[in-house]
Amino acid sequence: EAQVTQNPRYLITVTGKKLTVTCSQNMNHEYMSWYRQDPGLGLRQIYYSMNVEVTDKGDVPEGYKVSRKEKRNFPLILESPSPNQTSLYFCASSPDRGRTDTQYFGPGTRLTVL
């Protein structure tokens, strides 16, 4: 089944404890992206990647890191999480460069930082 998977789905952590949220797609898509969803703010793009080893900042990159060493994986790293990073996170992928393509979303990761 073609899909985007994220792990974990739920995570409660404490301020400053490094964490990684994994994202994997099995559709051989070029473009991958991370979003956070907050009430009243909709989805905001954190980082995106046009291809392996090519990443760029979205609108809210502060406090996050990403890497794209393999085409299928695009992990999101929070090196020192803070409570304002409590949010619902979505990974998405699309076949080409994303701007004109349908994005396929993962099921989401709900993160709580205490």
Place this chain on the structure above:
Amino acid sequence: AQSVTQPDIHITVSEGASLELRCNYSYGATPYLFWYVQSPGQGLQLLLKYFSGDTLVQGIKGFEAEFKRSQSSFNLRKPSVHWSDAAEYFCAVGSGTYKYIFGTGTRLKVLA
């Protein structure tokens, strides 16, 4: 700067009634426009998209949207709403630098 505005945070309609969700965008060039739906506890799913050509676009689940360049709008419509349409709806624009910009969403409630 590019932006997407969804003026209605919540909309309530009765089952069987028609629906229109508003979306206004600000973008300097030809926009690439999308509507996504998020059912409770789920990720987002594409309803329809517009790049060029016919300004009335048909999507899945009986939805359609009309692109109006003069009004910078891309409103989503459905002639008869079903209870299963209760969800949150997001309008989005693909920007020139491979970024996506989403609106803040409209939550639809359907009354039986």
